[in-house]
Amino acid sequence: MLKVENLCYEYESGFKLKNINFEVKGGESIGIIGENGSGKTTLVKNLIGLLRLKSGRILLNGEDASKMSVAEIARTIGFVFQNPDNQIFASSVKEEVSFGPQNLKMDKIEEIVNDVLKKTDLFKYKESHPFKLSGGEKQRLALASILVMNPKILVLDEPTSGLDLRNARKLIEIVKNLQEEGRTLILISHDMELVSDLCERIILMKSGEIIADGGIKDIFDDSNLLEKTRLDLPEIAKLSKILEFGVVFDPGELYRKWRVSND
Amino acid sequence: MIRYTMFLRRKSILHSIDPRSKIILSLFLFTVCIFFNNPIYTGTLFFFLIISLKIFGKIEIKKTLSFLKPMLPFVVMIMLLWILLGSEKGNVIYQIWKLKIKDVNIEMAFAMGFRVLAMILSTFLLLMTTEQRDLVLALVKMKLPYEYGLTIAIALRYVPTLASLAVSIMDAQKARGLELEKGNILEKIKKYIPILVPLIVKSIQLAQELAIAIETRAFGKPNRTFYRDLKFKFKDLVFLSAAVIFFVICLYLRIKGYGVLDI
Numbered sequence: 001m002l003k004v005e006n007l008c009y010e011y012e013s014g015f016k017l018k019n020i021n022f023e024v025k026g027g028e029s030i031g032i033i034g035e036n037g038s039g040k041t042t043l044v045k046n047l048i049g050l051l052r053l054k055s056g057r058i059l060l061n062g063e064d065a066s067k068m069s070v071a072e073i074a075r076t077i078g079f080v081f082q083n084p085d086n087q088i089f090a091s092s093v094k095e096e097v098s099f100g101p102q103n104l105k106m107d108k109i110e111e112i113v114n115d116v117l118k119k120t121d122l123f124k125y126k127e128s129h130p131f132k133l134s135g136g137e138k139q140r141l142a143l144a145s146i147l148v149m150n151p152k153i154l155v156l157d158e159p160t161s162g163l164d165l166r167n168a169r170k171l172i173e174i175v176k177n178l179q180e181e182g183r184t185l186i187l188i189s190h191d192m193e194l195v196s197d198l199c200e201r202i203i204l205m206k207s208g209e210i211i212a213d214g215g216i217k218d219i220f221d222d223s224n225l226l227e228k229t230r231l232d233l234p235e236i237a238k239l240s241k242i243l244e245f246g247v248v249f250d251p252g253e254l255y256r257k258w259r260v261s262n263d
Numbered sequence: 264m265i266r267y268t269m270f271l272r273r274k275s276i277l278h279s280i281d282p283r284s285k286i287i288l289s290l291f292l293f294t295v296c297i298f299f300n301n302p303i304y305t306g307t308l309f310f311f312l313i314i315s316l317k318i319f320g321k322i323e324i325k326k327t328l329s330f331l332k333p334m335l336p337f338v339v340m341i342m343l344l345w346i347l348l349g350s351e352k353g354n355v356i357y358q359i360w361k362l363k364i365k366d367v368n369i370e371m372a373f374a375m376g377f378r379v380l381a382m383i384l385s386t387f388l389l390l391m392t393t394e395q396r397d398l399v400l401a402l403v404k405m406k407l408p409y410e411y412g413l414t415i416a417i418a419l420r421y422v423p424t425l426a427s428l429a430v431s432i433m434d435a436q437k438a439r440g441l442e443l444e445k446g447n448i449l450e451k452i453k454k455y456i457p458i459l460v461p462l463i464v465k466s467i468q469l470a471q472e473l474a475i476a477i478e479t480r481a482f483g484k485p486n487r488t489f490y491r492d493l494k495f496k497f498k499d500l501v502f503l504s505a506a507v508i509f510f511v512i513c514l515y516l517r518i519k520g521y522g523v524l525d526i
């Protein structure tokens with residue numbers, strides 16, 4: 001679905017993405033993690049064409065994405081930005097969400113807008129002024145305004161940063177429903193609980209390079225890697241590693257393993 | 264990356280001069296640019312400024328040119344307007360259909376192109392070699408009321424913030440399929456609404472926060488003191504005398520009719 005080959009990029013300030021290679025299959029959920037400033041956002045901006053790679057290739061369904069406009073790429077890859085305040089401009093929620101489909105000249109806009117508003121639990125605010133929404137609702141509005149363009153791949157950049165627990169949970173629930181629909185998810189986050197909750201594969205970045213790409217449990221089990229990147233594992237994974245049960249995220253599973261080892 | 268402040272840290276004569284002298288020099292240079300409309304004079308002035316920045320300001324010629332680059336479309340436009348709509352006098356050297364290209368207008372185009380570039384450079388000279396806070400302090404010391412000095416300082420301080428905000432907003436809307444380049448002028452103007460609304464909303468929020476911050480610091484109380492101070496030293500006197508002599512020579516040339524084309 002998405003294939004990145006030897007992608008290189010450089011800011012004028014000198015920061016570089018070096019030789020990025022990975023492939024995303026339809027329906028996968030991938031977490032891109034790494035310290036602040038390791039280049040996660042820069043990488044994704046390259047994927048959606050906001051930044052144009054210096055060398056290498058991005059293949060989107062087999063086609064070279066370097067020839068596509070940002071709007072064309074947006075039909076396949078939806079990128080939800082960190083700060084929803086940076087995009088709200090319309091005078092009603094409905095109008096705000098219709099912006100993308102109008103730009104892409106989609107059909108049956110009314111219908112798809114209603115559908116997305118229901119999925120993101122914003123339907124009751126359809127006619128409300130977007131500036132009046134709470135922080136959590138604004139975040140969901142940002143998600144809705146991308147989702148409405150029906151991208152196969154959804155990219156979320158730190159979606160829960162700045163949200164309280166209740167709003168974060170609500171967002172996660174919506175994302176899980178999208179995963180069940182078969183949508184591909186790329187999640188950028190340094191919240192390891194969130195990543196372990198939503199993703200089965202991890203791409204680990206450091207100083208503009210991918211230093212590991214694989215199953216989440218394999219990576220969380222690799223002490224060398226953890227040391228090198230100062231990753232903070234979810235508490236339950238720390239506990240299960242101390243108990244020498246390997247990496248476990250599910251309390252029930254941890255309990256079963258403990259029972260078995262005590263017998 | 265966008266550069267927000269033009270200041271370049273170097274150890275040079277220009278950097279060490281009192282900002283008040285530099286403000287006066289900058290005004291002199293700016294005025295002198297208006298004196299002449301002979302391309303040899305304005306051209307000399309332009310190259311003189313670039314070389315002086317290199318010698319006295321230790322600013323690489325490449326760097327100066329890179330600052331001028333964004334101004335180029337503006338300069339080219341001025342030159343084209345002179346070539347196409349200039350004086351009726353002179354000899355036609357080339358004719359395309361009804362458009363007559365005249366020798367005097369070509370000459371004027373270069374004179375004006377260099378004039379504008381030299382004017383820009385005379386301001387850049389000040390901004391590239393003076394820190395913002397010194398600039399503001401200098402204005403206050405030159406009897407500009409403190410409120411105005413502070414306003415200028417704040418404006419300069421917020422240019423970077425607003426510039427990077429504008430970029431983030433544009434990115435967010437492009438990811439929703441907004442294509443700024445497409446359409447006729449009217450459509451293009453309309454496309455800036457989704458960018459301007461969030462920008463204005465955010466600016467007002469920033470201004471409110473700032474107003475509170477300033478008030479809590481006892482703004483407007485009489486007899487304020489300054490943390491930094493400026494000292495006018497002997498070398499400033501030498502520098503300023505040189506600037507005055509330069510200005511008087513140029514004024515003399517101008518009065519005698521040198522460097523002025525008759526069209």
Ligand SMILES: Nc1ncnc2c1ncn2[C@@H]1O[C@H](COP(=O)(O)OP(=O)(O)O)[C@@H](O)[C@H]1O
Nearest residue numbers: 011013015035036037038039040041042043264
């Ligand atoms: N517009 C920009 N211009 C220059 N450098 C930038 C720009 N944006 C980010 N950077 C730099 O690139 C590096 C990676 O940033 P980013 O991709 O945002 O990291 P992350 O999302 O992993 O925190 C940082 O060192 C940052 O300072």
Ligand SMILES: [Mg+2]
Nearest residue numbers: 040041042157
């Ligand atoms: Mg980031």
